[in-house]
Amino acid sequence: MSSSSGLAGRTAVVTGATRGIGRAVARELAAAGARVCVTGRDADAVRRTAAELGGIGLAGSVADPGHPLELTELVLREYGRIDVVVNNAATNQPYGPLMAVDPEAWRAAFAVNVEAPLRLVQCAWHAWLREHGGAVVNICTEGAEHVGPHVGAYGTSKAALLHLTRQLAGELAPGVRVNSVSPGLVRTDLARFVWEPGEAEVAAGLPAGRIGEPEDVARAVAWLVSDAAAWITGADLLVDGGTRVRAAYSSAGYAVHDRLRRAHHLPGA
Numbered sequence: 179m180s181s182s183s184g185l186a187g188r189t190a191v192v193t194g195a196t197r198g199i200g201r202a203v204a205r206e207l208a209a210a211g212a213r214v215c216v217t218g219r220d221a222d223a224v225r226r227t228a229a230e231l232g233g234i235g236l237a238g239s240v241a242d243p244g245h246p247l248e249l250t251e252l253v254l255r256e257y258g259r260i261d262v263v264v265n266n267a268a269t270n271q272p273y274g275p276l277m278a279v280d281p282e283a284w285r286a287a288f289a290v291n292v293e294a295p296l297r298l299v300q301c302a303w304h305a306w307l308r309e310h311g312g313a314v315v316n317i318c319t320e321g322a323e324h325v326g327p328h329v330g331a332y333g334t335s336k337a338a339l340l341h342l343t344r345q346l347a348g349e350l351a352p353g354v355r356v357n358s359v360s361p362g363l364v365r366t367d368l369a370r371f372v373w374e375p376g377e378a379e380v381a382a383g384l385p386a387g388r389i390g391e392p393e394d395v396a397r398a399v400a401w402l403v404s405d406a407a408a409w410i411t412g413a414d415l416l417v418d419g420g421t422r423v424r425a426a427y428s429s430a431g432y433a434v435h436d437r438l439r440r441a442h443h444l445p446g447a
């Protein structure tokens with residue numbers, strides 16, 4: 179390996195990597211020298227992204243019972259090792275007050291946001307990580323720390339993922355480091371309904387003066403899985419443009435919550 183941030187010779191799996199934060203993460207890891215495997219439900223997008231990154235891909239939902247094992251087996255068959263797992267795929271459904279939430283939709287959200295990351299780590303652990311070590315990063319959210327309008331299911335599942343991260347960090351040490359990255363508002367499709375209507379207003383309320391770009395998150399993930407972060411496990415790295423400290427910066431209301439409050443359903447939901 180050429181430097182402490184290099185990933186040459188290593189293999190990384192990034193779930194939900196055909197667009198947004200996941201694709202930026204896969205691109206950043208590939209640029210650092212890793213061979214990457216990307217996933218997503220849209221098979222054409224998976225093929226395109228894998229080709230673009232010179233990697234491989236598997237189409238399917240992370241919540242499908244056989245998917246994590248199939249993914250692990252593919253990576254081992256093609257690359258012979260699995261050093262890095264980035265659990266990025268997520269859903270922000272069901273949207274709305276918890277008293278109106280359909281229990282089936284709640285279960286589906288937890289299957290994607292909490293259960294799937296655990297199952298993929300279990301598969302990677304048994305296949306490679308237990309014997310050889312490695313690094314896991316779970317993508318949580320800055321919002322998991324507090325409550326917000328209409329995002330109760332999402333926030334609760336991400337808070338569970340945050341706890342899962344810490345629990346795994348303890349259980350899988352010392353060979354495997356497990357950390358999370360918690361983004362604030364980032365310019366992706368998932369959050370378009372929040373940032374697109376009047377982006378300038380949201381940006382003005384943030385100490386960093388702008389919303390996040392997928393690459394802001396990707397650089398943090400690439401650093402956390404590298405040897406430069408060798409003594410870091412069980413940590414949550416906030417990449418939020420100062421969202422949590424905004425009260426000392428501006429007296430304006432929180433524009434993100436205003437947007438969430440006004441949106442009664444998610445576009446396309």
Ligand SMILES: NC(=O)c1ccc[n+]([C@@H]2O[C@H](COP(=O)([O-])OP(=O)(O)OC[C@H]3O[C@@H](n4cnc5c(N)ncnc54)[C@H](OP(=O)(O)O)[C@@H]3O)[C@@H](O)[C@H]2O)c1
Nearest residue numbers: 194196197198199218219220239240268364366367368369
């Ligand atoms: N954007 C933000 O402001 C923000 C803030 C905090 C946290 N996050 C977190 O960042 C992560 C990435 O979000 P994003 O904003 O980049 O979302 P995005 O732009 O909507 O991209 C989501 C990616 O995941 C894939 N995906 C979705 N559901 C999947 C499933 N069940 N199985 C496999 N792949 C799936 C999508 O492809 P297909 O649709 O083809 O499956 C796509 O590649 C998520 O964990 C999210 O909670 C985002």
